[in-house]
Amino acid sequence: MASMQVSRLVLSSSSSCTRPKAAVSIPKLPKFHVSVPKIPVKKQTLSVKERSFELDGFIESLPLSLKQRRDSDSIQRARLNAVLEAVMDRIEMHKNIGDQRKNWNSLLLNSVNMITLTAALMAGIASVNGHGVDSITAVKIASTVLLTSATGIGALMSKIQPSQLAEEQRNATRLFKKLRTEIEMFLRANEEIYEEDVKEAMEKVLSLDKAYPLPLIGTMLEKYPEEFKPATWWPETKRRNPRSGLANGWSQELETEMREVAHVVKSRDAEDYERLGNVALKLNRFLAISGPVLTGVSAVSSVFIGQDSGLAGMVALTCASLAAMVNTLEHGGQVGMVFEMYRNSAGFFSQLEEMMNSTEKRENGQVFETKVALKLGRSLSELRDLAKRSNLSQVKANEFASKLF
Numbered sequence: 001m002a003s004m005q006v007s008r009l010v011l012s013s014s015s016s017c018t019r020p021k022a023a024v025s026i027p028k029l030p031k032f033h034v035s036v037p038k039i040p041v042k043k044q045t046l047s048v049k050e051r052s053f054e055l056d057g058f059i060e061s062l063p064l065s066l067k068q069r070r071d072s073d074s075i076q077r078a079r080l081n082a083v084l085e086a087v088m089d090r091i092e093m094h095k096n097i098g099d100q101r102k103n104w105n106s107l108l109l110n111s112v113n114m115i116t117l118t119a120a121l122m123a124g125i126a127s128v129n130g131h132g133v134d135s136i137t138a139v140k141i142a143s144t145v146l147l148t149s150a151t152g153i154g155a156l157m158s159k160i161q162p163s164q165l166a167e168e169q170r171n172a173t174r175l176f177k178k179l180r181t182e183i184e185m186f187l188r189a190n191e192e193i194y195e196e197d198v199k200e201a202m203e204k205v206l207s208l209d210k211a212y213p214l215p216l217i218g219t220m221l222e223k224y225p226e227e228f229k230p231a232t233w234w235p236e237t238k239r240r241n242p243r244s245g246l247a248n249g250w251s252q253e254l255e256t257e258m259r260e261v262a263h264v265v266k267s268r269d270a271e272d273y274e275r276l277g278n279v280a281l282k283l284n285r286f287l288a289i290s291g292p293v294l295t296g297v298s299a300v301s302s303v304f305i306g307q308d309s310g311l312a313g314m315v316a317l318t319c320a321s322l323a324a325m326v327n328t329l330e331h332g333g334q335v336g337m338v339f340e341m342y343r344n345s346a347g348f349f350s351q352l353e354e355m356m357n358s359t360e361k362r363e364n365g366q367v368f369e370t371k372v373a374l375k376l377g378r379s380l381s382e383l384r385d386l387a388k389r390s391n392l393s394q395v396k397a398n399e400f401a402s403k404l405f
Contacts, residue, residue: 076193083201084183091176098169105162109331112153113324119146120320123302127313140305147299151292154327158288161223164336171344172212175233179204203235224285228277231347249365260387262356270349277342284339287330294323
């Protein structure tokens with residue numbers, strides 16, 4: 001116990017030695033109360049106005065004619081865009097219907113030929129075993145029904161000419177695509193659009209609709225016209241006054257060159273295509289009549305199979321075979337499509353001739369010369385040589401005529 005008390009005394013004395021107390025005391029400074037007068041501030045809602053960049057004041061200060069011109073330009077541009085949308089829609093419609101009518105031609109041709117040949121085979125069987133056999137009557141009736149059906153299908157195909165319809169839609173698709181490109185280029189190149197530009201584009205669309213109609217009933221083009229006429233898919237243009245001197249890339253030499261080229265196109269190419277178109281028209285008309293007539297004769301002859309004479313069976317077989325051959329030549333050879341191709345090509349030359357005698361606001365002469373050369377498949381030097389040769393031949397013909405008279 002004594003030892004524990006001694007150790008406590010030692011520890012307390014050592015701890016008291018290690019913690020010295022400060023002997024210096026710092027006096028506290030007196031407090032000073034300073035009163036600052038308050039500045040009266042009115043309560044205000046501060047709002048920062050952003051600068052307005054609206055052009056209301058500027059537009060109001062514009063002249064009325066300039067504002068009307070700006071509004072009119074935006075409206076006409078929107079109208080021309082609407083025409084462009086209609087053109088794009090027509091491109092899709094003509095493409096789809098062209099594919100459909102191409103399928104019509106192949107499916108109907110295969111069907112009518114299979115029906116005709118099957119009926120001919122059945123008529124042959126009936127004619128061989130027809131004497132005194134009652135069971136062969138069913139074969140004869142089936143042959144007659146099939147040949148009658150083939151006659152109706154062949155007459156329908158001859159009337160509507162699916163191959164020619166498909167070619168019409170292909171031409172319409174190509175021409176509408178060309179019109180779409182023209183409108184898009186016009187919108188990009190011109191800042192101001194006028195009402196006359198919109199009317200011109202609409203006239204082109206309506207002319208194409210009239211030249212290549214979509215419906216079959218009521219508006220279908222005449223497949224067998226009395227005379228061959230070139231296709232016309234462009235609106236009527238105004239005649240221009242002759243140019244004098246150099247204007248917009250045109251010169252007197254270029255004017256003479258274009259007149260000579262137009263004369264050559266009209267006297268050579270256009271007449272050739274017109275002659276070939278008439279040949280295709282006559283051939284198509286002959287084949288269109290021959291096919292249904294042959295199948296009709298074969299159907300009538302099959303009714304008399306089994307009589308005392310075998311002539312009816314022979315006539316039925318022969319006419320049915322000839323009908324299949326005629327249908328293959330007409331629709332498989334696509335004579336209607338060939339006629340439409342010639343009609344369209346003749347229309348191209350007519351349009352080219354009209355372009356050379358085009359309206360007052362023609363494009364640049366050098367650009368026009370390049371387009372004409374490319375459309376005719378010639379270079380610029382070949383086009384100029386063609387015009388020179390045509391001019392020389394006309395001069396010689398005039399000299400010869402003057403000597404005669």
